Amino acid sequence: MSELGAMLAGSAVLARRNLRRAWRLPGLLLLAAGQPVAVALFLGYVIGPVLAVTGYRDFLLPGVSTQAVAFAGGLVAVGLAADRRRGALDRLRALPISRWSVLFGHVGANLGAQLAALATAVATGLVTGWRIDAGPGRALAGFALLLAFGQAVAWVSVVLGLAARTAQGARRLGLVWTYPFVLVSCAFLPTGELPGWLRPIAEWNPVSVVATALRELWHGGAFPARELALALVWIVGLLVAAVPTAYRLLARGPRPGAGA
Amino acid sequence: MADAIVAEGLAKRYGQVQALAGLSLSVPQGTVLGVLGPTGAGKTTTVRILATLLRPDRGRGFVNGIDVVAEPEHARRQLGVSAQQTAVDGFLTGFEQLELLGRLHRLGRRRARSRAEELLERLHLAEAGSRAVRTYPLAMRRRLDLAAALVAAPPVLLLDEPTRGLDPRGRLGMWDVLTERVRAGCTLLLCTAQLDEADQLADEIVVIDRGRVIAGGTPEELKRRIGGERIQVVLGNRAETQVVEDILNRVCGGQAAVLPDQHLVQAPVTGGAQALVELVRRLDAAGIEPVDIGIHRASLDDMFLKLTGQAATPTVAEEEART
Ligand SMILES: Nc1ncnc2c1ncn2[C@@H]1O[C@H](COP(=O)(O)OP(=O)(O)OP(=O)(O)O)[C@@H](O)[C@H]1O
Ligand SMILES: [Mg+2]
Numbered sequence: 001m002s003e004l005g006a007m008l009a010g011s012a013v014l015a016r017r018n019l020r021r022a023w024r025l026p027g028l029l030l031l032a033a034g035q036p037v038a039v040a041l042f043l044g045y046v047i048g049p050v051l052a053v054t055g056y057r058d059f060l061l062p063g064v065s066t067q068a069v070a071f072a073g074g075l076v077a078v079g080l081a082a083d084r085r086r087g088a089l090d091r092l093r094a095l096p097i098s099r100w101s102v103l104f105g106h107v108g109a110n111l112g113a114q115l116a117a118l119a120t121a122v123a124t125g126l127v128t129g130w131r132i133d134a135g136p137g138r139a140l141a142g143f144a145l146l147l148a149f150g151q152a153v154a155w156v157s158v159v160l161g162l163a164a165r166t167a168q169g170a171r172r173l174g175l176v177w178t179y180p181f182v183l184v185s186c187a188f189l190p191t192g193e194l195p196g197w198l199r200p201i202a203e204w205n206p207v208s209v210v211a212t213a214l215r216e217l218w219h220g221g222a223f224p225a226r227e228l229a230l231a232l233v234w235i236v237g238l239l240v241a242a243v244p245t246a247y248r249l250l251a252r253g254p255r256p257g258a259g260a
Numbered sequence: 261m262a263d264a265i266v267a268e269g270l271a272k273r274y275g276q277v278q279a280l281a282g283l284s285l286s287v288p289q290g291t292v293l294g295v296l297g298p299t300g301a302g303k304t305t306t307v308r309i310l311a312t313l314l315r316p317d318r319g320r321g322f323v324n325g326i327d328v329v330a331e332p333e334h335a336r337r338q339l340g341v342s343a344q345q346t347a348v349d350g351f352l353t354g355f356e357q358l359e360l361l362g363r364l365h366r367l368g369r370r371r372a373r374s375r376a377e378e379l380l381e382r383l384h385l386a387e388a389g390s391r392a393v394r395t396y397p398l399a400m401r402r403r404l405d406l407a408a409a410l411v412a413a414p415p416v417l418l419l420d421e422p423t424r425g426l427d428p429r430g431r432l433g434m435w436d437v438l439t440e441r442v443r444a445g446c447t448l449l450l451c452t453a454q455l456d457e458a459d460q461l462a463d464e465i466v467v468i469d470r471g472r473v474i475a476g477g478t479p480e481e482l483k484r485r486i487g488g489e490r491i492q493v494v495l496g497n498r499a500e501t502q503v504v505e506d507i508l509n510r511v512c513g514g515q516a517a518v519l520p521d522q523h524l525v526q527a528p529v530t531g532g533a534q535a536l537v538e539l540v541r542r543l544d545a546a547g548i549e550p551v552d553i554g555i556h557r558a559s560l561d562d563m564f565l566k567l568t569g570q571a572a573t574p575t576v577a578e579e580e581a582r583t
Contacts, residue, residue, distance in 0.1 A: 006366060013363045017349070024351045024392075087347030091408065094311045096336040097364050253313055 007098040014092075014105025018079055019112055028075050032113040036068035036121035043188055044128060053190060055219075058133070061125040062142075062214040063187035065118060066207055069146050070178045072117035073153030076110040077161035077174020084254055085167035099250045103243075107154045114150040118143070132218045142217040145231060149210045152235045153178060155242035162249035170254070181207045206234040262325070264289040264416050264447035265310065270319035271471075272305050279305040281471035282319070287464075292438075292448040294462030294479075296455065298564065302471040303451035304344050307420045310449070311341045323416050340409035344420040344451075346401045347408075350394030354385050354404050357393060358411060365412040379407040383437060399430030406437065417441065420451045435460055455563060459483065467567060475567050486566040491535060492526040493543075494552040501525060503546055511539045523551070532557075 022029050040060065048056045083089040092102050132139045157174035164170035184198055185191075185207040191199050202208055213231040216224030265287040272280040280302045287293040297303050308314040310321045312332035321328040328335040349357055355376050362372025380389040383403040388396060393404060402422060409417060422438070423431040438461055442448060452458050458465045459479040467475040467482070475482065483489075491512060493504055501518055504525045508516040512527040512535060519526070529535045532555040543550060 009366070010364055013360060017352070017360055020356075021349070021351045086349075087343050087345040088349060090308075090313055090343055091341070091347040092364075093313055094336060094339065094341045095361070095364055096333060096412075101364075252315075 003098070007100050007104075010097045010101030011104035011108060014101055015108035018105055018109030021079060021082075022109060022112060028078055029113060029116055032068075032072040032075055033116040033120045035071055036064050036117055037124045039067065039188075040064045040121060040124045040128075047188075051189070051193075057125075057128070057130050058219045059190070059215065060188065061121070061130045062218055063211045064125075065121045065146055066149065066211040066214060067182050067187045068117040068121040069114050069150035070153050070182060070207060072113040073110060073150040074157050074175045074178050075113050076106055076154040077157040078171055079109070080106055080158060080161040080174065081164075081167045081171035084161075084170055089254070093250070093253060099247060102250060103158060103246055106158060107151065110154045111147070111150075114147060114154075118146060118150075134218050134220075138217045138223075141228075142214050145210065145214060145217070145228070148235050149206070149231070152206075152238035152242070155246060156238055158246045159242045159249060162246060162254050164254075178207075181205050185211065187211050206231075206238070209234050262289050263287060263322075264324055265293070265418075265449050266320075266322040267306065267310065268320045268322075270306065270309055270321065271317045272302075272309065272314070273317055279471055280309075280316070280319075283468065283471055283473060284319075285466050285473065285476075287447055287449055289447050290442070290445055291463040292442055292450055292461050294458030294465040295449060295451045295468060296453070296458045296465055297451075297468040298453060300470075301468045303453075303468065304420055305471075306468075307341070307343070307418045307449070307451060311339060311418050312336055313341075337412075338414060338416050340412070340414035340417045342405050342409040342417070342419045342422055344424065346398075346405040348393050348396075348401055348404050351392065353390050353392055354380060354396070354400075354407075355389040357404065358407055361408055361411040367412075375411060379410060382440075383407045384433065399426050399433065402426060402430070402434060403437065406434070410441070415445070416447045416449075418449050421453065422450070423452070423454070423457060431457070456557060467563065469564070482563070486563045489529050489532045490526045490556045491529045491532065491539060492524060492552075492554055492556055493539075493550045495523045495525065496549065496551045498523060500548050504543070504548060504550070507539065507542045507546065511535050511542065526556075529555070 043060055043064070044057060048060065053059060080089070083092075089102070093099070132142070156177065160177055161170040161174040164173050184194070184202050185205045186202060187207050191202040191208065194202050209227070210231045213224055213227035216227050263286040265285075267283060267285050270280045270283045271278075283302060283306060285293060285295070295303055295306065305314065309316050310323065310328055312328050312335050315329060323335050323338045326335045326338060352360065358376035358379055359372045362375045363369070367375055377389075380386045383406065385400060385403055385407065388400060393401065396404065406419070406422060409419075419438070423434050426434065435457070438448065438450070450458070450461060462479060465476065465479055465482055466473045475485075491508065493508065495501060495504060505516045505518055508525055508527045512529045516525060516527040518524070536553070536555060540553065
């Protein structure tokens, strides 16, 4: 088997292990799947009516979808932290396998959580009467954009999960770093609702950029080439920064876990 | 004979703590080296460096001639590692855990499965193989952890306190398995904080403290230096002291000593259990009924007292209480 083949085979074996964990200890999957439902319903029915935003449902669902994959992507750090704490990560690091397999195993399995989150976000929308206005091509492009963004988030979370001094810290940091981005963004509210000094931050924030591109793809008129390019720049930028860093951190080894 | 494991002047510092301060050791192929030391001595750090998990600040390590710092990927093919903290996945079954590792070692599905079955059988886990690992008691987890290290049948095993926290039965079970591995030709580096474990399993022992080797030799040599096993007889009646001393001298081949005010007669002994049976038989024949009779073994603490003139820091007993 070629080196690449071996690396991919190892990744698949480890992704299956991590999916088994997610399935057998389903707390995280339920969280990933339940959270967008709660957010969509709360914003749609409690906050929405108070806002003077026309077409809020079409505004909200792309935002909730973006937020959902970001949240689910962050969950990758929970499994990683558990592996750090229990010594499983060291066991894997001592095996004659590529370190990429360990990383892809985690990020790959995390795709399951992202799909679950996206599915419930969209299902909640559909049940409450939301529809994608664009044709199937642009609809699918939107989903691809979301999953690509979810991958970028997951890799950043892996970096934070490996860089943290303790396994506890890995779990927290990897999970919550996205929250400020989501809160100071146009995911749920138009940035016009924010105080003036926050607006530029909110507009350049990757969550906003992705949510905007998605809105334009699903509900806009002309093809949103500019918005999409901006979103891709963010996604590629995050991946280029995070992926090699994750590899370096794993090779160096996080601090060993006992009690940490 | 070639050395399967070599460490040369390993040094590692964590912030203020000099965990290793120029530690060297070597293990000839097919033998067992016991690395004996109290808590904080540097055992785990040594294993982690040799297992390619940690880079030393200075020094070099080799497994089967492969440099663990320069060529970690190659070194890993020679190694089976069982860490101090058992690293088994609670959410998998024992079988799934071993199969997973077989797949990662690229055994292929069929061979990974048969290897998993085989190891479960060999480590007396066959019954529990289809149960979630999280339901295993510690002794079973430890055995599974060892099985996990054995999946690829590595020629070199690094074991960090494999019997820590086990009851006497669990310990004996583990010792059997390790003895069998050595017979199969494995080279073992066995870290332990228990003198009797090193005595039982090791061909050679190095005693380490504060990141350095402070003594080394065969178990016999070390025990001779610190005075190994003693048989002690506690008497109710001082009038019998002389008779008992004679009997002990005969059983143990001389060197019996009397501590009259403590009603105690003792003698150094090897092969304590047989000697004890013989002693009891003779005491019985002589019509003597001792208050107490037993074998006392030097502990790691005794050894440290002898070797360094100070108690191991902190004592093993404190450490057991902590974990
Ligand atoms: N990650 C770490 N960060 C800081 N100090 C550490 C770290 N790991 C070990 N140490 C310190 O290095 C020294 C050697 O530790 P090591 O774990 O190698 O000892 P040990 O012989 O395995 O002890 P034990 O019996 O407790 O397992 C100890 O003083 C320990 O506190
Ligand atoms: Mg240790």
